[in-house]
Amino acid sequence: MSYVDEVIDRVVKENPCEPEFHQAVKEVLNSLRPVVEANEEKYRRDALLERIVNPERQIKFRVPWVDDKGQVQVNTGYRVQYNSAIGPYKGGIRLHPSVNLGIIKFLGFEQVFKNSLTGLPIGGGKGGSDFDPKGKSDREVMAFCQSFITELYKYIGADTDVPAGDIGTGAREIGYMYGQYKRIRGVYEGVLTGKGLSYGGSLARKEATGYGLLYIVNEMMNCKGDTLQGKTVIVSGAGNVATYAIEKAYQLGAKPVTCSDSTGWVYDPEGIDLAALKEIKEVKRARLTEYKNYRPNAEYHEGRGVWTVKADIALPCATQNELNLDDAKALVANGVKVVAEGANMPTTQEATDYLQEKGVIFLPGKAANAGGVATSALEMSQNSERLSWTFEEVDQKLQGIMANIFHNIDNAAKKYGFEGNYVVGANIAGFEKVVDAMNAQGIV
Numbered sequence: 001m002s003y004v005d006e007v008i009d010r011v012v013k014e015n016p017c018e019p020e021f022h023q024a025v026k027e028v029l030n031s032l033r034p035v036v037e038a039n040e041e042k043y044r045r046d047a048l049l050e051r052i053v054n055p056e057r058q059i060k061f062r063v064p065w066v067d068d069k070g071q072v073q074v075n076t077g078y079r080v081q082y083n084s085a086i087g088p089y090k091g092g093i094r095l096h097p098s099v100n101l102g103i104i105k106f107l108g109f110e111q112v113f114k115n116s117l118t119g120l121p122i123g124g125g126k127g128g129s130d131f132d133p134k135g136k137s138d139r140e141v142m143a144f145c146q147s148f149i150t151e152l153y154k155y156i157g158a159d160t161d162v163p164a165g166d167i168g169t170g171a172r173e174i175g176y177m178y179g180q181y182k183r184i185r186g187v188y189e190g191v192l193t194g195k196g197l198s199y200g201g202s203l204a205r206k207e208a209t210g211y212g213l214l215y216i217v218n219e220m221m222n223c224k225g226d227t228l229q230g231k232t233v234i235v236s237g238a239g240n241v242a243t244y245a246i247e248k249a250y251q252l253g254a255k256p257v258t259c260s261d262s263t264g265w266v267y268d269p270e271g272i273d274l275a276a277l278k279e280i281k282e283v284k285r286a287r288l289t290e291y292k293n294y295r296p297n298a299e300y301h302e303g304r305g306v307w308t309v310k311a312d313i314a315l316p317c318a319t320q321n322e323l324n325l326d327d328a329k330a331l332v333a334n335g336v337k338v339v340a341e342g343a344n345m346p347t348t349q350e351a352t353d354y355l356q357e358k359g360v361i362f363l364p365g366k367a368a369n370a371g372g373v374a375t376s377a378l379e380m381s382q383n384s385e386r387l388s389w390t391f392e393e394v395d396q397k398l399q400g401i402m403a404n405i406f407h408n409i410d411n412a413a414k415k416y417g418f419e420g421n422y423v424v425g426a427n428i429a430g431f432e433k434v435v436d437a438m439n440a441q442g443i444v
Contacts, residue, residue, distance in 0.1 A: 003040050004029050007049040018102025020320060020345070024109050025053055027349060031424040032431055034416045046443065048435065055108060057081040060101065061151045063129055065143040067136075077148050079127035081161055082108040085437035088159055089125030090115055090373060092166030095173065099128045103320070107166075107344055111373070113430030114366040117405050120377040125161055127152070133168050145176035153181050158189040158383070164376045165194035167239070167319065171206075175199075190383025193376035197388075202379035204394040205372075210244025211395070212371015213315060213342045215402035216363060218252055221338070223406070229253035234311040234336075235272075236260045237318035238281050238288060241342045241369065245315055246272050258306045259288065260318060265306045266291045268298035310334040317342030325350040332358045341365035352423065367405050367426040374401045 001009075011025045029036075029049065036043055043049060059079040067073055078101055081089045091111040094104070104126050112124030131144050156163060165174055174194045181191055195201035204211070218228055233249050233256040235242050246256040255271045261281075266272070266288050276294035280286050292300050307314065307327035314336050316323045320343065328351035331339065339355055340363040341347060347355070347362075355362050375398055382388055412432070413425030 002033075002037070003044050003049065004033055004036050007053060010050070011053050015102070015105070018100075018105060020106040021102045021109065023321075023349060024106040024345060027345075027352075027423070028109070028113065028427050028431075029053075031427040034418075035428055035431065046439075048438070051438065052083070052112075052431075052434070053109070055080045055082045055105065056084060057155075058101070058105075059152075059155055063131065063144065063147045063151070065140070065147045067140050067143075073144075075129050075131040075144065077127070077129045077151060078104045079152055079155060079161070079163075080104045080108040080125060081155070082124040082126070083112045083434060084123040085434050085441060086116060087121035087123045088157075089161035090122035090164070090376065091124060091126040092128075092164045093169045093173075093177075094126070094128035094166040095131050095133050095168030096128070097130050097132045099130045104128055106320070110344055110366050112434060113427060114370045115373055115377075116430040116433045117367055117408065117426060118370050118374040118377060118401055119404060119408075120374060120401075122162075122373070122377050122380075125163075126166075127163055128166065128169075131168075133173065138172070141173060142176045145173055146180040149177045149180040150184065153184050156181075156191055158191050158380070162190065162376070162380060163192055164373070170194075170240070171196055171201075190380050193379040195379070200379075200383050202375060202382055202394055203389065203391040204398065205375050205379055206240055207244040207247070208375035208394075208398055209241045209342065209369050209372030210246070210317070211248045212374065212398055212402045213241070213245050213317070213340055213368050214248040214252055215371065215399050216368050216406050217313065217315075217338060217340050219403045219406045220361065220363065223410070227253070228313075231255070231312040232257060232310070233313045233315060234258045234306055234309050235315045235317055235342075236265070236306045236322060236346070237316075237343065238277065239317070241372075242315075242317040243274070243277055243281065245317055245342055246277065247274055250274065254313070257311065258309055260304075260306050261288045263287050264289065264300055264302045265304070266298055266300055267309055268295055270295075270297070273298075307331055308334070311336055313338045313340070315340055315342050316346035318346060319343055320345045321348050323347045323351050325354055327351060328354045331355070332360060336360060339363070340368045342369050344369065356421065356423070361420070362422060364423045364426050366430060367409050367422065370405055371398055371402055374398060
């Protein structure tokens with residue numbers, strides 16, 4: 001049995017009931033076979049893959065808080081500090097009922113390679129809780145966030161672990177967490193990113209993941225002699241990533257025609273009304289059922305269906321495994337030529353394989369959605385220097401980072417004989433930098 005297969009088998013055996021984690025490890029390690037086989041004796045001796053797939057630290061804790069009725073509620077908190085070979089742990093905090101240790105491990109594992117691809121000195125980590133901020137009052141959200149940080153503060157810091165936002169964790173939640181951290185530690189430091197502009201946040205952070213997604217698609221298309229101008233784009237999700245992917249798609253000349261949330265999806269053949277979407281989601285925190293109040297001629301559908309719309313480019317920006325094999329077949333049948341992941345692992349392995357077999361250009365999330373964490377790292381730099389850059393300065397740096405990511409994954413794919421396979425290219429390019437740092441630092 002090959003070294004890669006041995007490690008995959010061990011991961012599945014030692015981490016039962018964690019299918020998302022198994023999926024992430026298999027996807028990465030399978031695409032690393034050419035690199036591992038070229039160095040198998042050394043990697044096996046040094047147990048390199050075992051060290052890559054095992055987090056440096058896993059933290060699990062209870063989070064008690066009091067709701068508005070005076071009832072004590074108890075949630076579970078997690079922080080997985082995965083790999084610090086190239087910098088302090090960096091990764092978001094996800095607040096969603098689906099959160100469990102396996103999902104946090106999958107996200108943290110992906111984050112190691114994503115952060116490596118940015119070229120910035122940040123390691124990989126992830127955290128979260130099964131707390132659901134939807135439907136909670138501001139006071140309840142604050143009570144949860146303060147309790148969460150009262151435990152987590154022991155393990156994070158500006159040079160140790162710098163969490164950020166993720167699903168369910170926006171500016172409100174980051175603000176409450178930062179305030180509690182500062183209250184306990186008595187220090188004012190860049191320990192969390194995604195902060196408000198009045199207390200150390202960075203301009204363009206909210207827009208960064210969605211903008212970065214379109215920047216890397218644009219760079220890829222330009223390198224192939226094409227452009228986004230006039231292209232029809234279908235987008236899933238209605239959070240920050242989807243909203244600002246839609247915004248940047250318009251700015252680059254494309255027409256986004258869909259968005260979705262957990263209850264249903266919108267198809268607007270004239271193009272999504274960005275102002276209406278922001279009003280519904282950012283101001284009212286409401287459901288997309290309200291969209292037809294703004295655009296009566298648009299279609300609203302319950303459930304799933306975004307991927308059935310005819311388009312040139314598909315951008316899954318919602319959550320993991322939202323695009324399955326049947327969806328991939330619908331995309332190919334409808335003429336989609338590019339799929340770029342705005343969310344973390346939103347495409348199942350079967351769907352990814354099918355899209356690549358049919359010649360669809362596929363940009364994986366660890367490359368395509370790296371704009372958010374890249375701009376978080378830029379926020380860390382501003383905090384360290386006690387500076388605040390303009391929107392244009394941050395945006396320009398983001399464009400450069402995303403263009404470099406594309407060329408790095410493109411070159412890595414070509415180097416190992418997988419030209420055009422950006423999944424392999426992204427995994428190899430991210431892996432090689434982490435491995436170089438790990439080898440230099442000894443068996444730790």
